[in-house]
Amino acid sequence: MFPRQMLRTAPSTVGRHGTSELRTYFTRNLSSTPVSVAVTSEELATKRLGWHNLELATRALHRDGLVVLQDVIEHPKLDELNRVMVQDALRLQALGDHGPFNYNKGNIQQDPPMTETHFEPSIFLNPLATQVTTSVLGPKPRLAFMSGNSALPPVPGTMPQSQPVHTDADFDHPESPFALVVNVPLVDMGINNGSTEVWLGTHNVTSMAAQEGKQGDRASGRIAKHLLEQRKQERAPCQPLVKKGSIVIRDLRLWHAGKPNFSDDVRVMLAMIHFAPWYRNAMTIEFSRDLETVLDRKGSELSIQRKFVTEQAILDGYLSRGYGNSYNFDQESRLEHF
Ligand SMILES: O=C(O)CCC(=O)C(=O)O
Numbered sequence: 001m002f003p004r005q006m007l008r009t010a011p012s013t014v015g016r017h018g019t020s021e022l023r024t025y026f027t028r029n030l031s032s033t034p035v036s037v038a039v040t041s042e043e044l045a046t047k048r049l050g051w052h053n054l055e056l057a058t059r060a061l062h063r064d065g066l067v068v069l070q071d072v073i074e075h076p077k078l079d080e081l082n083r084v085m086v087q088d089a090l091r092l093q094a095l096g097d098h099g100p101f102n103y104n105k106g107n108i109q110q111d112p113p114m115t116e117t118h119f120e121p122s123i124f125l126n127p128l129a130t131q132v133t134t135s136v137l138g139p140k141p142r143l144a145f146m147s148g149n150s151a152l153p154p155v156p157g158t159m160p161q162s163q164p165v166h167t168d169a170d171f172d173h174p175e176s177p178f179a180l181v182v183n184v185p186l187v188d189m190g191i192n193n194g195s196t197e198v199w200l201g202t203h204n205v206t207s208m209a210a211q212e213g214k215q216g217d218r219a220s221g222r223i224a225k226h227l228l229e230q231r232k233q234e235r236a237p238c239q240p241l242v243k244k245g246s247i248v249i250r251d252l253r254l255w256h257a258g259k260p261n262f263s264d265d266v267r268v269m270l271a272m273i274h275f276a277p278w279y280r281n282a283m284t285i286e287f288s289r290d291l292e293t294v295l296d297r298k299g300s301e302l303s304i305q306r307k308f309v310t311e312q313a314i315l316d317g318y319l320s321r322g323y324g325n326s327y328n329f330d331q332e333s334r335l336e337h338f
């Protein structure tokens with residue numbers, strides 16, 4: 001048994017209702033598969049979702065902690081970046097024990113190069129993604145993190161491994177939406193090449209008490225096994241099929257796991273984090289100086305926490321940034337007694 005507050009499910013008894021009845025009431029008919037918003041050609045052309053699709057995306061994020069915006073980025077733009085990042089991934093994989101892997105060597109933290117040649121605004125500053133994150137977080141979300149997770153094909157002689165189910169919010173976090181991860185897979189993503197396993201709805205019921213491993217450990221944020229067993233009965237996890245060109249927006253608190261890539265090709269998935277304007281995260285992103293104009297023009301709906309350096313400094317440094325715990329998603333001067 002474990003204390004009730006570990007997993008904030010419905011109260012165990014209220015009036016004449018028993019536990020299971022209440023639980024069924026709160027989770028009834030909720031699918032394990034994410035809501036996928038069919039963005040219309042008009043919305044794509046105007047770079048604005050209409051009220052209907054904005055409602056769908058906003059409500060899905062509140063209820064499920066995840067939503068997919070279907071096929072909103074042009075494929076040739078993804079292909080171009082994928083070509084570069086796949087080569088980089090193989091260089092990082094070759095670092096072995098010294099590489100920037102997260103939990104196991106089949107999954108690495110990988111930054112894209114923030115130089116003018118490789119900067120595509122529809123990928124890194126997608127206006128539809130920003131419209132949705134703004135709807136949930138408030139005006140001018142802070143863009144403070146731009147990286148990626150790459151699922152690597154198995155090395156001969158090694159067993160394909162899953163990451164432990166975890167949350168990326170491995171610290172005492174707010175109980176309201178405060179950070180959304182904007183994931184852009186550069187290829188189709190499914191069970192075969194390691195589509196991320198997601199546990200819909202867990203962002204609303206989780207807390208530090210559900211986690212094992214300390215912040216700063218390589219394997220922090222792991223969810224306790226007995227809670228996974230319990231949650232599975234209420235709403236099972238899923239590895240969704242996400243078509244290339246789509247964007248996945250995920251609440252930072254959501255339970256998830258990187259899965260093995262059984263294919264022959266690296267699966268790169270970019271990860272940008274939008275923090276609520278009130279959430280005082282202190283990270284900055286390094287950009288090449290010649291991106292200043294495009295960031296000002298195409299990123300005007302975001303508050304980009306940025307630092308400009310020379311293009312050469314980006315090229316010299318972007319593949320040596322470390323793994324997940326090199327980044328701090330917590331906030332400064334937080335409220336102590338809430
Ligand atoms: O690559 C993935 O699918 C997920 C990776 C992940 O969740 C992590 O490294 O924290």
Ligand SMILES: [Fe+2]
Binds near residue numbers: 168256
């Ligand atoms: Fe993660």
